[in-house]
Amino acid sequence: MILQRMATRNHRPTSRRAPPKILFILLLIIFPICLLGVFTYGQKITYFFRPLWDKPPRSFYRIPHYYAENVSMEHLCRLHGWSILPQPRQVYDAVIFSNELDMLEIRWRELNPYVTKFVILESNTTFTGIPKPLFFTSNRARYAFAEAKIVHDTFSGRVANRGSHEDPFKLESWQRTAMNGLLRRSGISYGDLLIISDTDEIPSPHTLKLLQWCDGIPPVMHLELRHYMYSFEFPVDYSSWRATAHIYGPKTLYRHSRQTDLILSDAGWHCSFCFRRIQEFVFKMTAYSHADRVKGRDSLSYPRIQKLICQGDDLFDMLPEEYTFKELIKKLGRIPPSASAVHLPAYVIANAEKFRFLLPGGCVRSPD
Ligand SMILES: *[C@@H]1O[C@H](CO)[C@@H](O)[C@H](O)[C@H]1NC(C)=O
Ligand SMILES: *[C@@H]1O[C@H](CO)[C@@H](O)[C@H](O)[C@H]1NC(C)=O
Helix, strand or coil: HHHHHHHHHHHCCCCCCCHHHHHHHHHHHHHHHHHHHHHHHHHHHHHHHHHHHHCCCCCCCCEECCCCCHHHHHHHHHHHEEECCCCCCEEEEEEECCCCCCHHHHHHHCCCCCCCCEEECCCCCCCCCCCCCCCHHHHHHHHHHHHEEEEEEEEEECCCCCCCCCCCCHHHHHHHHHHHHHHHHCCCCCCEEECCCCCCCCCCCHHHHHHEEEEEECCEEEEEEEEEEEECEEEEEEEECCCCCEEEECCCCCCCCCCCCCEEECCCCEEECCCCEEEHHHHHHHHHHHHHCCCCHHHHHCHHHHHHHHHHCCCCCCCCCCCCHHHHHCCCCCCCCCCCCCCCHHHHHHHHCCCCHHHHCCCCEEEC
C-alpha cells in the first residue's frame, strides 16, 4: 500500500512546486540569530563542547591516605609503606598572598604547631597589572601569634599601561621567580619539607604531621584537596590538585603546575572565594588571573554577587571545566549546599562565631 502511494506521488508533475523563497527568508532570519548567539555565548558554546576539543590531563596515581585520631605516628607511616624518622623534618610553608586575610589566618593557626617558617610574598600590583594595597602588611598585627616565624617580602609589580594589556600569566610567573629567591633567603635546607600552594589551599594538620614524620615519602607529590566554593557550605568535589609537598632540594622550584603523577588523597581543604566581605569578592574578581571572565560592570554589583553566593551559583556565569559530557552535565547549575561542619579546620569550629560566614547557613556577607 505505502509503496504504491509513494510511487504515485513520485509520478506527480513537479512543475507546480512553490519557489523556495520562503527557505531563503528563513535562512536570512536564522543565520543572523545564530551569529549573534555565537558572539554572545561563544565562550559558553566552546566550553560546552570541551569534551570534543580538549583532552583531560593525564590522570594521577592517588596515594591512599590513612588517618584516624589516636593511631600512633609509627603505625600511620607503616600503613603508607614508609617508616618513622627519629626527628621530624623542619616544615616551610610558602604562599603568594593576594587578599585572602581570613583564609591566611585559618591556614597559619591550623599549621602553626608544625611549621618552622611561614614564607609569604605580597605584590603591590595584581596579576593583571592594577596597583593593589599591601593587605598583609597593613593587617600584620592580626598574625602576631606567628610573628617569630614570618618571612615576608613585597614584590614590586608592573603597572599595565593604559590600553596595553599585561599578560596576567607573565606577571604571575615573575612573582613565582621572586618567591624562589625569598625561599632561599628563608633558611630552608635540603631535606626540609616545603608546602607550595595558594593561600586558600590548606593542607590538613595531620597531613603535615605525616609528611614531617615519615621517612621514604616521594620527593614531590601533589595534595588532593577537597574543593569548596564561597564557604564550607558548598563542597564542589575533590578536584583540587595544584598544592604540592616537596622534600626541598637543589631542583625545587616554586610552581603551581603539574609536576608529578603522584597525589596524596584527601589531604586538606581548598576554599575558593571564601571571603568575609562582598568588597573582597569584587577585588578578587578583577584581580584574578582569568580576569577576562569578568564581563561588564553589571556582574560586579553587590546584590548580584550576594545572591549568587547564597545560591551556590557561579560568579562568572561559566560552565564547569569538565572533559566528559556526563561530568559536565552533572556539574551544571548550583552547588548543592551541605549541612556538615565535620572534618573542617579546627580553628574555624573553635571560633564558629567569628567564621559564621564559612559555615552552613552563614552565606549572607557584609558589603565592606
Ligand atoms: C586514645 O589512646 C589512649 C591511650 O592509648 C586511650 O586511653 C584512649 O581511650 C584513646 N582514645 C580514643 C578516643 O580512642
Ligand atoms: C611597588 O613598589 C615599588 C618598590 O617599593 C615602587 O617603586 C612602585 O612604585 C610600587 N608600585 C605601585 C603600583 O605602588
